[in-house]
Amino acid sequence: MAIYQQCDLSFTRDDVEQHGTVRIEQTQAGGRTRYQAIVEGTPLHGTYGGFAESVELALDFLNLALQAEGADAIHFACHPVT
Numbered sequence: 001m002a003i004y005q006q007c008d009l010s011f012t013r014d015d016v017e018q019h020g021t022v023r024i025e026q027t028q029a030g031g032r033t034r035y036q037a038i039v040e041g042t043p044l045h046g047t048y049g050g051f052a053e054s055v056e057l058a059l060d061f062l063n064l065a066l067q068a069e070g071a072d073a074i075h076f077a078c079h080p081v082t
Contacts, residue, residue: 002026004035005055007078009042011071018042022062022076024055037062044069 004026010019020042027034029051035058038048047069049061059076066074 003081005078005080007037007059007076009039009074009076011042011066011074013043013069013071018044018071020045022059022078024058024078027051039066044071 002025003023005024007022007024008019009022010017012018021040022037023040024035024037027036032053034051034053035055036048036051037058039045039062044066047062047065049058049063049065052058052061055078063074
């Protein structure tokens with residue numbers, strides 16, 4: 001898996017604001033490009049969303065996973081990896 005983008009992440013959980021990063025990995029499977037977003041540097045380190053066909057959908061899946069872990073006010077600021 002290659003890291004395609006990285007994002008700054010902020011969210012609140014248990015009324016505490018958290019900051020970390022998200023790496024978006026790009027893979028090839030069956031001739032199709034897929035993306036997966038994974039949290040780093042927060043108490044929810046390792047939380048990930050499902051494989052998606054776009055970066056936006058990968059972040060949507062991660063957003064749902066973070067909500068399931070009790071996070072709210074989730075905000076991503078992404079930039080390409082050079």
